[in-house]
Structure formats: C-alpha cells, structure tokens
Amino acid sequence: xxxxxxxxxxxxxxxxxxxxxxxxxxxxxxxxxxxxxxxxxxxxxxxxxxxxxxxxxxxxxxxxxxxxxxxxxxxxxxxxxxxxxxxxxxxxxxxxxxxxxxxxxxxxxxxxxxxxxxxxxxxxxxxxxxxxxxxxxxxxxxxxxxxxxxxxxxxxxxxxxxxxxxxxxxxxxxxxxxxxxxxxxxxxxxxxxxxxxxxxxxxxxxxxxxxxxxxxxxxxxxxxxxxxxxxxxxxxxxxxxxxxxxxxxxxxxxxxxxxxxxxxxxxxxxxxxxxxxxxxxxxxxxxx
Amino acid sequence: xxxxxxxxxxxxxxxxxxxxxxxxxxxxxxxxxxxxxxxxxxxxxxxxxxxxxxxxxxxxxxxxxxxxxxxxxxxxxxxxxxxxxxxxxxxxxxxxxxxxxxxxxxxxxxxxxxxxxxxxxxxxxxxxxxxxxxxxxxxxxxxxxxxxxxxxxxxxxxxxxxxxxxxxxxxxxxxxxxxxxxxxxxxxxxxxxxxxxxxxxxxxxxxxxxxxxxxxxxxxxxxxxxxxxxxxxxxxxxxxxxxxxxxxxxxxxxxxxxxxxxxxxxxxxxxxxxxxxxxxxxxxxxxx
Numbered sequence: 230x231x232x233x234x235x236x237x238x239x240x241x242x243x244x245x246x247x248x249x250x251x252x253x254x255x256x257x258x259x260x261x262x263x264x265x266x267x268x269x270x271x272x273x274x275x276x277x278x279x280x281x282x283x284x285x286x287x288x289x290x291x292x293x294x295x296x297x298x299x300x301x302x303x304x305x306x307x308x309x310x311x312x313x314x315x316x317x318x319x320x321x322x323x324x325x326x327x328x329x330x331x332x333x334x335x336x337x338x339x340x341x342x343x344x345x346x347x348x349x350x351x352x353x354x355x356x357x358x359x360x361x362x363x364x365x366x367x368x369x370x371x372x373x374x375x376x377x378x379x380x381x382x383x384x385x386x387x388x389x390x391x392x393x394x395x396x397x398x399x400x401x402x403x404x405x406x407x408x409x410x411x412x413x414x415x416x417x418x419x420x421x422x423x424x425x426x427x428x429x430x431x432x433x434x435x436x437x438x439x440x441x442x443x444x445x446x447x448x449x450x451x452x453x454x455x456x457x458x459x460x461x462x463x464x465x466x467x468x469x470x471x472x473x474x475x476x477x478x479x480x481x482x483x484x485x486x487x488x489x490x491x492x493x494x495x496x497x498x499x500x501x502x503x504x505x506x507x508x509x510x511x512x513x514x515x516x517x
Numbered sequence: 518x519x520x521x522x523x524x525x526x527x528x529x530x531x532x533x534x535x536x537x538x539x540x541x542x543x544x545x546x547x548x549x550x551x552x553x554x555x556x557x558x559x560x561x562x563x564x565x566x567x568x569x570x571x572x573x574x575x576x577x578x579x580x581x582x583x584x585x586x587x588x589x590x591x592x593x594x595x596x597x598x599x600x601x602x603x604x605x606x607x608x609x610x611x612x613x614x615x616x617x618x619x620x621x622x623x624x625x626x627x628x629x630x631x632x633x634x635x636x637x638x639x640x641x642x643x644x645x646x647x648x649x650x651x652x653x654x655x656x657x658x659x660x661x662x663x664x665x666x667x668x669x670x671x672x673x674x675x676x677x678x679x680x681x682x683x684x685x686x687x688x689x690x691x692x693x694x695x696x697x698x699x700x701x702x703x704x705x706x707x708x709x710x711x712x713x714x715x716x717x718x719x720x721x722x723x724x725x726x727x728x729x730x731x732x733x734x735x736x737x738x739x740x741x742x743x744x745x746x747x748x749x750x751x752x753x754x755x756x757x758x759x760x761x762x763x764x765x766x767x768x769x770x771x772x773x774x775x776x777x778x779x780x781x782x783x784x785x786x787x788x789x790x791x792x793x794x795x796x797x798x799x800x801x802x803x804x805x
Contacts, residue, residue: 354647359650362643362690362694405693409684412707
C-alpha cells in the first residue's frame with residue numbers, strides 16, 4: 230500500500246485566477262468596462278448544463294460579464310452560422326465559448342469560418358489546433374490545458390509514458406500533441422482499442438475521459454500510477470468520474486478526484502484564456 | 518521463421534500515378550497548359566537533394582512543369598518571405614514544395630501567412646494541419662500520407678497497435694492523427710523515449726523515421742511485426758533506411774525497403790496532391 234495523493238483542483242485554480250484578476254484589472258483601467266464573455270449553448274446535454282453553470286459562476290466571481298445565449302433546436306431550419314454572426318456583432322464579446330456536444334446541425338468545420346481566432350478562447354478552431362500541431366501553440370482546448378498543467382506541476386521528469394483514453398479534438402488529440410512538445414511518450418487509446426489494460430498498466434500517467442463512471446479500477450493500473458480523471462457523468466444525482474477511487478487508493482500515487490479535480494482547473498483556464506487573448510489583442514502583442 | 522513480404526513501392530506508386538495522369542489530362546484540356554510545380558530549396562542537406570531530384574524526375578515523367586528555385590543563404594540579410602512572395606507572383610504555380618530541413622532563417626509559422634492553402638500540396642500550413650487535427654483532413658504531409666496508404670492497403674483490421682518513432686510535424690504527428698481517425702491505437706515515440714524496445718516489441722505496426730541506418734533490428738520487434746521504414750540516410754554513397762533488413766527477415770511479416778519503399782510512394786502522393794488541389798481549385802469544388 231502506498232500513499233495516494235488526492236489533488237485539490239480548487240486550490241490549484243486559485244493561482245491561475247490570481248493572474249486572471251490582474252489582467253481583468255488592467256483591462257478595466259484601459260477599456261473602462263468589464264470583459265465580455267459570450268457563452269453559446271446549442272446543447273440539450275445535462276453534463277453541459279452542469280459544466281456551463283460552473284463557468285458562469287467563475288466568470289461572475291472574477292468580474293467578467295457573461296452573455297449566455299441559447300442556440301435552440303428551432304435553428305434547424307435557419308442558418309445557425311448567421312444567427313451566431315448576428316450575436317457576435319450585437320454583443321461584441323472579448324471571447325466566445327460554444328458548449329458541447331454540438332448538435333448535428335452545428336458543424337465545427339464551418340464554425341472556423343466565422344469565429345475569429347482572437348475570440349476562440351476554447352482553442353477549437355482549425356487555426357488554433359493547427360498552431361498546436363506545428364509546435365507553436367497559442368490557446369489549446371481548456372480541458373487538455375488543465376490536464377497538461379496538472380501533469381507539468383508534478384515535476385520535471387517529462388520522459389514518462391502517458392496513456393490518454395480519449396481521441397477527441399478537445400481532449401485526447403491536443404493533449405497528446407502538447408505532451409509530445411514536452412518530451413513525454415504518448416499513447417492515445419479509445420473505445421476501439423484492444424486489450425486496453427495491457428497499455429494502461431505499463432503507463433506512468435493515465436489520463437482518462439471515457440464518461441464511464443468508475444471504469445478505471447485497480448486492475449487497470451500499475452503500482453504508483455498517476456491518474457488524471459477527466460470523466461464527468463451524472464449518475465443518480467451524483468457527479469462521478471471515470472476512476473473508481475476506492476479501488477485505486479493505495480495503488481495509485483496521485484489522482485484527481487471528480488468533482489473538485491480537473492473541472493475547476495478547466496474553468497479557471499478558460500477565464501485565463503479569455504484574458505490572455507483579450508490582453509494580447511488590445512495590447513497588439515499578437516498578430517492573429 | 519516466417520515469410521517476410523517485401524513491399525514494392527514503385528509498383529504501389531503506379532496506381533497513384535494513374536489517377537494523376539487522368540487529372541493532368543483533364544487539366545491540360547481545360548487550361549491549355551501543363552500544371553506548374555514550384556520547388557523552393559532553402560536547404561544544404563544532401564538527403565534533401567536526393568529526394569528533391571526524385572520529385573523533379575517524377576514530375577517530368579508525368580508532364581508537370583517544374584520550376585526549381587534555390588533560396589540561398591544570402592537571403593539571411595533580406596526577408597526570405599518577400600523573396601518567396603515575388604516568385605509566387607512571377608511563376609503563378611499550381612502547387613509549391615519547400616524542401617526540408619528548413620534553415621533557421623525560414624520560419625514555418627510565418628510561411629503560413631504567405632502560402633495559400635490551395636498551393637500547399639505538402640499539407641504543412643497551420644490550416645492544413647488544423648483540418649487534419651479536427652478530423653476533416655484535406656491534404657496531409659506526403660510522407661505521412663504515403664505511410665498511411667501503405668498501412669491501409671494491408672487490410673481492414675484497423676484496431677492494430679501502431680508505434681511511430683518520430684514526432685515531427687511532417688511525419689509522426691499527422692500520421693498519428695490520421696491513424697486515430699481510423700481506429701488504430703497509436704503510440705508516438707522519439708529520441709527521449711525510455712525503453713523504446715518495450716513499446717516496439719508490443720506493437721503490431723512500427724513506423725520508423727529516426728535517420729539512424731539499421732537501427733531497428735530483430736530485438737526491437739515482435740514476431741509478425743509490420744515495419745514501415747521512413748528513414749532515409751546516405752552512408753558511404755549508399756541510401757539506407759532505419760531497418761536492418763537482414764536481421765528482421767524471417768521475424769517481420771512485412772517491410773518496406775529503402776530505397777524503393779515509402780520514398781517512391783511519397784513522391785507520387787505529392788504529385789497526386791498537386792493535381793487534387795489544382796483540380797478542386799479550378800473546378801471550384803472546395804472553398805479554401
């Protein structure tokens with residue numbers, strides 16, 4: 230039995246918020262107004278609602294003005310891109326979040342054509358993703374960035390083997406590329422992977438985002454494994470992650486709990502991204 | 518001892534060239550001229566010269582007019598981007614290749630700002646790489662595409678484990694993303710990877726691009742492994758790959774030799790990319 234350190238996401242996020250508050254203060258003294266965050270919600274997903282509320286709470290707390298906009302199902306007949314363009318020009322936000330999962334009538338490929346990179350605080354557009362891919366990351370998707378920051382905080386041995394169970398464009402892919410940028414050796418697994426255990430057991434770090442509550446138990450991990458739990462599922466009114474905490478305790482050396490782990494860090498990273506992009510734009514530091 | 522199938526890259530490339538010839542024929546009947554390929558060479562690398570010559574040969578063979586341009590070291594004082602812009606507007610090519618490795622005074626980040634996506638037949642710009650990243654690939658780097666096509670030609674079991682020993686933006690990364698798009702489980706390794714053998718031995722497919730001649734011998738592979746050799750090094754006047762052919766014969770089930778393996782396929786893929794981008798542009802099939 231070894232000691233399992235339980236990560237404190239709320240504590241970790243405080244140091245990120247500290248810089249964000251400084252940026253907001255500077256922004257207000259230059260612009261004479263609060264920064265504006267537009268949150269477009271095209272989903273019906275319960276998980277998105279939970280996560281969405283925490284973003285609004287955090288923004289309010291920091292002094293960022295939130296404009297929530299429900300892009301409803303009735304947009305099906307209309308052109309949702311036109312609707313988004315109209316809101317953009319009406320609100321003139323400093324950053325935009327579009328909640329996931331996207332409905333079928335909202336296409337990430339076309340979003341790129343209307344969402345300017347300097348408003349893309351989620352790092353989801355082709356240009357943001359392409360910059361990361363070629364080794365010049367600017368803003369990468371917030372959940373990937375949160376997982377990355379937590380991993381980097383664990384020390385400077387970057388030659389560890391990481392297994393990521395997720396291949397999406399907002400978690401697995403950008404995180405894999407970001408870890409490669411820093412000398413980690415990375416395996417990306419997913420629902421079609423055969424004999425997943427043979428890979429996870431040999432990994433120093435496991436990042437899991439499957440959405441299967443309690444899926445990762447002690448049989449999946451090696452002694453001393455570091456577990457980054459990005460899963461978030463509501464089950465019987467309880468928020469649960471991918472990791473079976475009781476099972477891995479005493480075998481894992483470190484784990485991020487759900488709730489209170491990666492989630493709060495992600496929310497703080499998003500606000501940090503908003504202020505980074507905004508300050509770079511108004512102080513003309515970056516040619517977007 | 519099992520039978521090791523030696524891949525024939527020249528034969529494989531013929532089927533790619535067949536479609537390219539059809540496109541060239543259609544292009545000429547519409548435009549009344551040959552397609553124009555601009556090859557900018559900023560390198561002093563011997564390997565680049567070898568590979569460069571094979572591209573010119575292939576283009577000539579297919580009826581593509583090549584404009585080689587040596588971007589010399591003297592550009593150091595000047596702005597190389599301006600020089601490239603001038604050539605682009607003088608020659609008005611249908612596609613552009615920029616030989617690697619780039620010298621320090623040529624920055625891939627800034628190239629994106631002047632090379633339009635429809636001329637980017639190497640798939641190196643931020644936009645091309647970003648499209649692949651978000652799962653809407655258009656043109657991906659030719660060596661990655663060549664390796665991908667060879668792997669896909671080996672059957673429809675896409676759940677194999679692939680180890681890629683290369684993390685560059687033109688081989689390892691785009692190939693990893695492309696394989697993930699198709700359900701493979703992918704590990705990306707590199708010079709900093711610890712205990713590489715423990716990973717390669719457990720992999721069904723190994724793609725190697727280290728530039729260390731004969732580096733991969735039988736101790737690195739499991740019985741029946743598929744070896745895709747993307748290494749290309751000149752040693753004592755001989756072109757050599759990463760794989761020690763004599764050592765792995767009888768243990769690997771399939772291997773691509775060097776020369777005559779991935780190389781000829783890559784060259785054909787480049788010409789195929791040129792005609793794909795050109796035909797999509799003149800027939801207005803794609804909104805670039």
